[in-house]
Amino acid sequence: MSRPVIFDLFHTLVPGADDERDRVVGEMALDVGVEPAALVAAYHASWRDRLVRWDAEETVRVLAGRLGGRPTAEQVARAADRRIALARRVLGRVAASTLAVLDALRADGHPLALISNATSETAEAWPDGPLAPRFDVTVFSCTVGLAKPDPAIYRTAAQRLGVAPDACVYVGDGADGELAGAAAVGMTVLRTTEHADTDPSWGGRMITSLGEVPDLLGEPAEPRSVRPRGGGRPGLAGDPTMEPPAPVG
Incomplete structure (x- = not known):
């Protein structure tokens, strides 16, 4: 898979x-x-x-x-x-480029999940939007009674995908300490600044467009033990071992 x-x-x-x-x-x-x-x-x-x-x-x-x-x-x-x-x-305001990225990932066989700190209005509106059919698993804080960066919410998504947390790549802007939370359970982390530069202190891999994700998933993994914090160009295998900043919010 x-x-x-x-x-x-x-x-x-x-x-x-x-x-x-x-x-x-x-x-x-x-x-x-x-x-x-x-x-x-x-x-x-x-x-x-x-x-x-x-x-x-x-x-x-x-x-x-x-x-x-x-x-x-x-x-x-x-x-x-x-x-x-x-x-x-x-x-309903999803850019065509974002939908294209999700479709490309699905076409390449990548299972997709969503974890959102979201109120009940979002969960209620979700099924009617263009994102819903593109995801295999959705975890809303309002429905599970957990919010990022609680490790349990990340483990819930991984469990519903049928995989271990360290098998997953997590993509987020960094609000609510979500990047540190994902890294803490072993997920590989990509910080996106496409819509907001929310967590500039994050020391791991950063992308400026979701369009970068499919190519990054095709990169060979680097050994985790040889990448120091903030040094070089961390590959997708390395972010979970980098010491994350403390959660915020």
């Missing part, structure tokens, strides 16, 4: 749309009768709970309540629908 490749989602396969998200949350605030800037701030502060605990409606209900709002069920549903619609828009 060709080597499995595990991708991050936001800022790796699609842009994060952070500014648009804040604008939509501000509109949701008007739906439920609270101050827009306050709800945006509450969304930012509650990101861990939203990643692993709350669905869209519970998020609106809890955060609006904390801000003194008492929205009706109809108002909560209307606000949650706005957030889900945003997720559908974001997941």
